[in-house]
Amino acid sequence: MKSRHVFILITLLVIFDAFAINCSFALIYFSSFLTKNNLEVAARFLILMNLSWMVSAVIFGTYTFANVQKHEILYKKLAFSFLLQIAIIYFTCNQFLPGIRVTLPVIYIFILEILCFSTIRLMAYVSDRYYLKMDTFKKRIAIIGNHDLGNRLEKFFLMNSLTVNFAGSFKDLHEEVLINNLPIENLRNSIKYAIENHLDEVYTTEFPEQSNAMNEILALAEQHCVRIKFVTSFIHYQRNQEFFNRANYKLSSYYDGIPILVNRKEPLTRLRNRIIKRAFDIVFSLGVILFVLSWLFPIMMVLILIESKGNPIFKQLRSGRDNEPFYCFKFRSMRINKNSNSQQATRNDPRVTRIGSFMRKTSIDELPQFFNVLFGDMSVVGPRPHMLKHTEEYRQIINQYMVRQFLKPGITGQAQVNGFRGETKVHEQMEGRVKHDIAYMENWNLWLDLKIICKTVLNAVGGEDNAF
Template sequence: MKKYIGRYSKYIRPLTILFDVSVVNLLFYFFFDSHLLTVSEFLVISLFWIVCSFITSFYEVYRFTKLIQIADKSLKQFGLFAVFSFAYVGFVSKSFSNIELVKYLISSFVIIVFVKYTIFNALKLFRKYYKGNHRRVVVIGKDVLSNQLANFFIKETDYGYSLVNHFKNNDNVRDVITYCSENNIDEIYFSLEDTTNSELNKYINFADNNFKTLKYIPTKTEMLSNAVNVHYYGFIPIIPSRKFPLQKPFNKFIKRTFDLIVSSLVIVFVLSWLVPLIGLLIKLESKGPIFFNQIRNGLYYNEFNCFKFRSMYVNNEAHTIQATKNDKRITKIGKFLRKSSLDEMPQFFNVFLGDMSVCGPRPHMVSMTNQYERVVTKFRLRHYIKPGITGMAQTHGCRGEIENRRDIINRVKYDIFYLENWTLLLDLKIVYLTVKNAVLGDKKAY
């Protein structure tokens, strides 16, 4: 399986967030008496900033975002941050003067907004003159808006879209899909004018299964309602086909923070003594390593080494054949480890390193992944997020050996539901159900 090439400039947003949080903290130290400040107050200021950015969508700035929209987000961000700051100063009753606080807020506003505009405009120049940070796109449709969008891509080079081809709606769907695959197209803009549900579903399935971005050109006026999430390229309305909760920067931050906290606690307080203990038991029963490392597909099909406690005798089929009931390859201690799910505990190292998450779709052996993607529609969609140590499918009876096509279809349904409905509370519920199942036992754990 060919690795997916990640989105461009993926580090700009997290580095910008880190810069902004550093600025509000450094200026807080500079403007106020350092003798009166405590570590907790710096943490509070950082929390205020992050919460405000979530409410105002301050970091949701894209290549098609207008300068006036950035100004609007900036004013909302600092207005809300000012309210939090004044409320906090009044609550703690410290000797912070209002003049100092106003100077602090104005200075933070000037520095952060200046840098934000500088980065935004620098990326525009980089796209226009150096042809970097580009996305290869095709437009499907020959109506008025589709033609306007194609001309927009050609003329507005600072947006960073390279129009590779412009198809008609009645062009053969299979030929268009083949073209998109062979020419490494990143985004497909599909006109809803004079199209059929069958054609639309084919493009949706292709995009979902090949990590392509599909967006609609809503030429039908009934599509433009307040309930629809509409972006504007210039003055041309565009509707994204999918919107996942974990596409939002704040949700990504929350999930990654949750993963780091949980994995750190488990590594320090559990694996620090569990690894030597289980390692000794594994070594006493059979020859071979303590850990079993297996290549698996993670986010966007990128491969990583998945860690587990070795639960089988060393054999040549470990990387190609899944475990079955009463599998003779499983050791005595391995049977206990698999039944109690303790064999998965080393994957908290994967979570800490960023290859996995605590909750998410379970990763399969590469050979099994290649098999399932050929027979299950939208199987690759589950790779839009990091794989997990546990997931909705595993806590709802879909774990262990996959005996037939129905088993993997049910897993994929749960995985896609999780992808489209993620919340932190859902992760907490999955963790609770996982611990509960481990204590009570699961008949499919073998």
């Protein structure tokens, strides 16, 4: 189980540990090592220190996701790696580098090194415990099922405390509890708990084929951006793999050898893919901001102000990933009006200014959203963000509408380049947009993003009927 903030923690540990090794050597070297050894010998010893630490860290998994989750394990791996580093250096010096001897200055280097390593990990613990409030970055998780499989999964989550915030386990689906003297299925009640407490994922050992209520529960969970993941044993999965494939279950990952199945493929749940997409978003948005908006921004501001009064930048609350609202930026293309947060633009809309009509036709009005991308609220490619009012309306009437909220919204998207842009007069138009958004989520890759961007540029240059 991998997450972005744990990846950042590992990266920082690697950087600071390398800094500690080289600084420890430098401090002792300039104080005493130089007087007893020539520069070539000192350089060899420094290289040996770095290489021996790298080997030791790899052998003991010092920087793996599993071993940085608990501070006691982190210190244990540190001790083992440090002792192995000393052993490697001692053996190498005796056998291959007789010019380097383990003298008192060398011992001072090791002492300073271990003190630096320990201080770095202590600072990481203090920051996590008292200052950084990492709970806001963790996935909030609950488990349905009390048998051995659920208990084993619970232990795994507790071992990954930097990645997940474990809310607890709940009883089996078939058992009932009484609420106000009415029988309520525990799974439904657990999902209700998950929704009310803003959980991100619920793991269950029950499958829709075992309960008629599961499909309804899945729909309820998706409406509130809560992912349902299915837990089975390795043996059961191997024996029934054909059934799972036929029933459209996808193997997501293994947690402690336990197969985790999902009913929808999502490439962007993998950390590597999220890093690739985020890196692309940062580079692309910076390029647009520096090379396009740097000169276009003041020009558009002046043109907008000449035609109508008001702030040339229009910001509006839109629905973001996991239905979290954010302020979306645009060049203002309409006159100031009281319906801007509830009414979509229509063809020949009297609110649209002349310069606004040109901006909307060429999509120039969307360019300030590259700041949203840089800030992390949006992506270059993804489902278009809707007004909060429309999100609440469509989630009630469009099947799987909220599934699109699992992704960051985009400046452009697969739906937009396939004709589903602009005003949605009938439900079929929104259903088509949702289908394209879900298809994009299930089939994401970087080449697909590039293809959509190229098609967006071509559509903007050629003009679109639905751009008004």
